[in-house]
Amino acid sequence: MKVVKFGGSSLADGPHFEKIIKIIMADSERQVVVTSAPGKRFANDDKVTDLLIEYANRVLQQQDVQSIQQQIWTRYQQIGTYFEVTNTKLNQLKQILIELPTKTYKNNSYLLAAFKAHGEILNAMLLTMVLQKLNINAHFASSGELGLVVSAAPQDAQILPVSYQNLTNYQLPKGRLIVPGFYGLTKQGQIATFSRGGSDITGAVLANGFHARVYENFTDVDAIYAANPAIVSNPRPIAKMTYRELRELSYAGFSVFHDEAILPAIAGQIPINVRNTNKPELAGTMIVPAKNFHADNVITGVATSDHFAALYLHRYLLNREVGFTLKLLHIFYKYHISYEHMPSGIDDLTVIFDKRQFTKGVREKMCQDIRLQLHPDSLEWIDDYAIIMVVGEGMRNKIGVMEKIIAPLAAQNIGVHMINQGASRISIMLGTKKKDAPAAVRQIYHNFFIAGD
Template sequence: MKVVKFGGSSLADGEQFQKVLKIINADPARKVIVTSAPGKRSKNDTKVTDLLITYAENVLNNQDYSATVKAIWSRYQDIATYFQISGQLVKPLLQELLNLPQISYPNEDFLMAAFKAHGEKLSAQLLTLVLQKRQIAARFLDPAEAGFMVTSNANDTQVLPETYKNLQKWAQTADLLVVPGFYGITQDGLIATFSRGGSDITGAIWARGIKADLYENFTDVDAIYAADPRIIAHPRAIKFMTYRELRELSYAGFSVFHDEAIIPAIEGRIPVNVKNTNHPELPGTMIVPQNSFTPQSTITGVASSGHFAALYLHKYLLNKEVGFTLKLLQIFYKFNISYEHMPSGIDDLTVIFDKRQFDKQIRQQMCLAIQKALQPDQLEWIDDYAIIMVVGEGMRNKIGVMKNITLPLAEKHIAIHMINQGASRISIMLGTKKADAAAAVKEIYHQFFN
């Protein structure tokens, strides 16, 4: 049995729905279909989720929302018209969209979650109607009926352990199940959405819950690539990779998955196949457990991300000062700040952050608190910081990898501010200036793949 998730680009219009139908029909093992909200049809188009957010904001601000509702419904109506689905059959979907402002919500966060989730829900309901018109025994399965239970964080929810037990009963169903991604139901019966990679998370949870043989994730790329195609022209497609390689690369900017999206599949040891809805005949990228993986190259991929910043602290005899790091961490806790890495020497220490969690005021206040509590000889905030991840299971037992990474960078006068190798020995992290990141990726990629 396979769980199949289709992304927003795969469900953007009638033509894309037609491709999805063909994919579903091509393999009877595809028994659970997870839908996203319709994505962009062209570069200047608007995603349905963004329209639903506008709809919610209109309601919250007591603004006229008729034009927004019309724009949302036109996306679904166009698909229904493409497949000649009667107005009578889709009327309940429209009514559900229109009823959203009349429902009572405990607060604005749950209102926003409910509005956003209906992009996926209406997609799943409409896809079910299209399948049934084709005489396919398909069934729309609402998360409440499925037992897809989540925590009470309205827009940043987490799956509850009982969900996996609840989903087991659907493993033997004869019908094709069409389930909406992105959201679940709280114990109070409210809709709550995942924060990022929502439909990917839903698919991974279903795959683990029914103990699927494979989780297929259909998107708009042929495979996961060894480097960002915006940096490297025609990079090598990755045929096989491990879960942890994907996690390491996603952390530094691989955009196919949010790095937390497939954790349920990892926990269930379910292989994941990333494929292209537009070219389903291509093999895509298979993501597998490391104990069943034999690396074919030294590195699997190289990625970079520029949304980092660093705090540099220098103080003589820092390594002899008991409790220095504890005091620092207590300050981070006070300001609700998480750090990514903390490489250190005997007299200095660098803390690397995801700078998206800061604004100017928080940063200044935190630095003042550190200066007062720790009295460093030097404190410097480095905003121009990028992280580069070089990842590969083949690095574990290979001598000279570090030289092959750093030598081409030195020849191009690219300064390395930090080097950190993970305990697993499958990743090496470099810190550079943000302006040097793309050039560094190019040099490393060509060193290992050309």
């Protein structure tokens, strides 16, 4: 049995529905189907999830909602009409959409979560209606029916372990089971959503709970590539990679697959197949356990992200002061700041942060506390910072990889401010200036994938 998930671009309109139905029916193992909300039909189009957020905000601000309701409803109506679903059935969905403001929510954050989740809920219900109209045996199941229980974090919920037991006990119906992605129910019965793009998470949870043979994730790209096509022209597609390679690369910007969704798949050792809805004949990328994996290349991919910043701290005889790092961590804790890495020397250390968690005020207050409590000889905030991840299972037992990474950068006068090799020996992290990162990625990619050909 396979669990198959379709992204928003794959469910944007009637013709796309037609494509995914052909994909579903082409393989009898595709028994469980997870839907996203309708995505963009063209470049300047709106995603239904964004329209639902606007709908929720208008309700909270006590503004008129009739126009936004109609805009959202038109998206579903057009898909239903494409397949000649009766108005009687379609109006059931319209009524659910219109009645959202009349429901009871624990607070405004839960209201927003419920509105967002209905992009997936209504699309799953609509797909079920369309399949039934085509005389295909299909059944809709909500998260509540399946027993998907999540933590009480309305916008960033985590799946709770009891969900897997509930799925194990669930009796799969004959035919296709259609499930909305992106959300679950708290123990109090409130809708809570995963982080944005969380339908991937739902698919992985179902694949684990139903003990699927494969989790197929259909999106709008042919495969996962060895580098970002926006940086490297025509990069190689990755035929097969391991879970941990994807995790490492996702950290630096590989965004084809939601990085949290890998965890349920790892727990269940379920292979993930990322494929293109528009080219279903292509094999895509397989993401598999490391056991028995054979690497065809030294590195699998190289990625970069520039949402980082660094704090450089120098103090003479730093290495001899007991408790220095503990004091520093207490300051981070005070401001609810997490750090990514902390490479150090005998008299200095650099702390790397995801800078999206800072406001200017928090950053200034934190640095002031560090000066007052730790008395560094120098303290510098470096905002111009990017991280590059070079990842590959083939690096583990290969001598000379570091030189092959650094040499082309030196030849192009690209400075490297930090180097960190993970304990697993399948990843090397570099810190550079933001402006240098794209060129560094191109040089590394060329040296491993082109120069050696």
